[in-house]
Amino acid sequence: MEAQSQPAVAMEARGVSKIFRGPEGDFHALDSVSVSIAEGEFFTLLGPSGCGKTTLLRMIAGFEHPSAGQLLLHGEDISDLPPYRRQVNTVFQSYALFPHLSVAENIAFGLRMLGRPNAEVDQTVDRMLKLVKMEPMRNRLTSQISGGQQQRVALARALAPAPKVLLLDEPLSALDLKLRKEMQIELKRLQHETGITFIFVTHDQEEALTMSDRIAVMRDGHVLQIGAPREIYDQPANRFVASFIGETNFLSATSEGIVDGGIRIRIGDTVSVETDLPDGVDPKGDLTVVVRPEHIVLRERGAPDTLSATLTNAVYFGTDTHYHLELASGQHPIARRQNAAGAPERVEIGAAIGVAFAPSAARLLRD
Amino acid sequence: MAEPSSTRRRSGRPFSVRHLPGFTLVAAACFVMLYAPIVTLVTYSFNGGESIALWEGFSLRWYVSAWANEAVQEATVRSLVVAVLASGIATALATMAALGTTRTGPFPGRMVIYALINQPLMVPEIVTAVALLIFFAMIKIATGYTGLAYLVLAHAAFCVPFAYLPIRARLEGMDLSYETAAADLYATPWRTFRYVTLPLMTPGIVAGAMLAFVISLDDVVITEFVKSAGQDTLPTYMLGQLRRMVTPEVNAISTALLALTVLLLTVFFALTRKRG
Numbered sequence: 001m002e003a004q005s006q007p008a009v010a011m012e013a014r015g016v017s018k019i020f021r022g023p024e025g026d027f028h029a030l031d032s033v034s035v036s037i038a039e040g041e042f043f044t045l046l047g048p049s050g051c052g053k054t055t056l057l058r059m060i061a062g063f064e065h066p067s068a069g070q071l072l073l074h075g076e077d078i079s080d081l082p083p084y085r086r087q088v089n090t091v092f093q094s095y096a097l098f099p100h101l102s103v104a105e106n107i108a109f110g111l112r113m114l115g116r117p118n119a120e121v122d123q124t125v126d127r128m129l130k131l132v133k134m135e136p137m138r139n140r141l142t143s144q145i146s147g148g149q150q151q152r153v154a155l156a157r158a159l160a161p162a163p164k165v166l167l168l169d170e171p172l173s174a175l176d177l178k179l180r181k182e183m184q185i186e187l188k189r190l191q192h193e194t195g196i197t198f199i200f201v202t203h204d205q206e207e208a209l210t211m212s213d214r215i216a217v218m219r220d221g222h223v224l225q226i227g228a229p230r231e232i233y234d235q236p237a238n239r240f241v242a243s244f245i246g247e248t249n250f251l252s253a254t255s256e257g258i259v260d261g262g263i264r265i266r267i268g269d270t271v272s273v274e275t276d277l278p279d280g281v282d283p284k285g286d287l288t289v290v291v292r293p294e295h296i297v298l299r300e301r302g303a304p305d306t307l308s309a310t311l312t313n314a315v316y317f318g319t320d321t322h323y324h325l326e327l328a329s330g331q332h333p334i335a336r337r338q339n340a341a342g343a344p345e346r347v348e349i350g351a352a353i354g355v356a357f358a359p360s361a362a363r364l365l366r367d
Numbered sequence: 368m369a370e371p372s373s374t375r376r377r378s379g380r381p382f383s384v385r386h387l388p389g390f391t392l393v394a395a396a397c398f399v400m401l402y403a404p405i406v407t408l409v410t411y412s413f414n415g416g417e418s419i420a421l422w423e424g425f426s427l428r429w430y431v432s433a434w435a436n437e438a439v440q441e442a443t444v445r446s447l448v449v450a451v452l453a454s455g456i457a458t459a460l461a462t463m464a465a466l467g468t469t470r471t472g473p474f475p476g477r478m479v480i481y482a483l484i485n486q487p488l489m490v491p492e493i494v495t496a497v498a499l500l501i502f503f504a505m506i507k508i509a510t511g512y513t514g515l516a517y518l519v520l521a522h523a524a525f526c527v528p529f530a531y532l533p534i535r536a537r538l539e540g541m542d543l544s545y546e547t548a549a550a551d552l553y554a555t556p557w558r559t560f561r562y563v564t565l566p567l568m569t570p571g572i573v574a575g576a577m578l579a580f581v582i583s584l585d586d587v588v589i590t591e592f593v594k595s596a597g598q599d600t601l602p603t604y605m606l607g608q609l610r611r612m613v614t615p616e617v618n619a620i621s622t623a624l625l626a627l628t629v630l631l632l633t634v635f636f637a638l639t640r641k642r643g
């Protein structure tokens with residue numbers, strides 16, 4: 001990308017750390033995190049519970065002070081500003097809608113605190129109510145609307161002051177699956193229509209993959225990888241990312257020697273592939289390759305470049321079927337195959353088969 | 368568990384004290400003992416005769432005579448003035464105390480602060496009364512002022528914990544996330560308090576004020592010690608009357624007080640009940 005075409009940076013964290021001091025000692029909730037989020041981007045923080053997602057969000061909003069590092073909003077250092085002086089709004093996991101105010105008054109709150117004239121407030125509230133399709137409920141108390149509707153009001157309330165960045169801390173986790181899917185689409189639409197930068201927190205990898213422009217995968221206060229969903233899925237930076245995003249098979253391998261631009265490795269007795277040798281992998285040590293289930297194909301036993309395997313189970317999932325395999329090495333990979341129209345093909349449980357995958361599907365990863 | 372045979376015999380029946388022999392009887396007796404005197408008091412306030420023990424037909428004469436009695440009128444007004452001012456002061460102090468103990472980070476000595484605020488609940492009333500008597504006597508000598516302010520301040524002092532408890536309970540039940548959300552939506556700390564904390568804690572404040580009002584209205588011990596001559600409140604006036612001659616007029620006043628108290632406490636419970 002050329003420098004000119006690059007969109008402006010909305011939010012940047014430079015070496016941000018957070019240390020919670022407690023009686024049992026210091027706890028490093030975030031360790032030198034650096035991310036740069038472009039204007040208008042849908043950026044997701046993804047990671048297991050306790051990895052520091054909320055802490056990072058709270059620091060951007062101003063509820064925690066970074067122990068080290070800088071936070072820049074549109075290039076301006078906001079680390080020392082109180083929350084009410086930051087042009088950043090949050091959609092809280094618990095929504096935190098004001099119970100003493102109506103839906104419309106909740107949405108108007110931020111604009112009123114900013115001292116906007118009444119006419120502008122009314123106009124914006126109307127526009128927001130329309131945006132989240134809550135016009136008929138404008139005068140209800142927030143205790144008189146459903147969970148999904150509260151979610152919409154929380155979104156409208158946070159969007160109404162047109163923040164430079166919108167922070168969303170697992171906003172969908174309280175909703176049931178169907179509503180959740182609807183709101184995922186709704187969120188994408190809102191982001192598209194408003195053009196506001198979204199920083200979205202989730203520990204649901206599927207949600208992250210389907211919604212984000214880019215994802216930062218976090219673990220134990222570190223950012224492990226930042227990239228587009230495809231990049232993260234196809235080229236995970238390490239084994240944790242590979243196993244956290246999507247389903248993954250880990251197969252052990254041995255080195256057959258360094259070759260031009262990579263390494264030749266042997267998997268089982270029969271398969272030998274050439275692949276990249278990433279930094280941090282010791283070619284003389286134990287090697288592990290990662291193969292996604294959808295990249296494994298079932299063949300005849302003994303076909304060239306296949307591993308011998310036994311089918312131990314087949315689980316039907318509607319759109320596809322998962323085949324549980326046992327290799328001669330004792331490992332248990334899973335293969336996934338889309339179900340075709342027409343009569344289902346039968347593979348007998350216990351059948352001796354062959355397992356193959358394209359050489360490019362096998363990736364060597366660091367721990 | 369110790370007696371498997373008995374547990375087996377009673378299996379299928381959840382534990383309930385109702386199955387203890389005589390429990391229902393004792394409970395009923397307690398209610399009779401609690402309410403029989405009050406029922407008698409209220410009944411005889413409507414007695415047509417002079418006696419507080421002999422029924423001579425229904426009449427409102429004692430209400431009329433109490434209403435017309437200038438001493439009763441004066442004491443009533445004084446009681447109400449003291450109760451309004453004292454509960455007002457106590458509620459203001461209690462509100463600040465409740466904010467100071469729930470809307471701050473944890474600080475050392477918090478438990479000591481709780482104990483100090485609730486001290487009037489623990490210290491025997493007679494001790495507070497004597498202490499105030501002596502303390503105010505010193506001020507009276509120094510300043511020469513003998514007005515109603517002593518009574519108001521004394522009542523305010525012992526009403527603080529009664530106002531404090533419901534307000535603190537309300538604040539503790541109020542999630543901090545509302546205040547966090549307000550700050551996120553550009554509200555300065557003062558505006559957060561003004562537009563979020565205060566409206567949300569108002570039911571607690573009203574409940575606390577009512578409790579303080581009721582407590583002040585019926586105080587005898589401290590009032591008796593602190594009041595100057597001619598500063599009778601309704602309860603101390605009634606006590607003085609009873610020493611001389613008992614007429615159903617006292618019943619009438621008591622019944623009126625009871626009615627007011629029941630009304631205020633009903634509102635109190637309505638306000639402190641958890642909102643659904």
Ligand SMILES: Nc1ncnc2c1ncn2[C@@H]1O[C@H](COP(=O)(O)OP(=O)(O)OP(=O)(O)O)[C@@H](O)[C@H]1O
Pocket residue numbers: 020021022027029047048049050051052053054055056203
């Ligand atoms: N105020 C605090 N004092 C001490 N430790 C804290 C504090 N807040 C968070 N932590 C710790 O910091 C770590 C990161 O917490 P954080 O809430 O950011 O996790 P998270 O990634 O949002 O997890 P989840 O998915 O469960 O919400 C956790 O181990 C947590 O225990």
Ligand SMILES: [Mg+2]
Pocket residue numbers: 053054055169
């Ligand atoms: Mg969290």
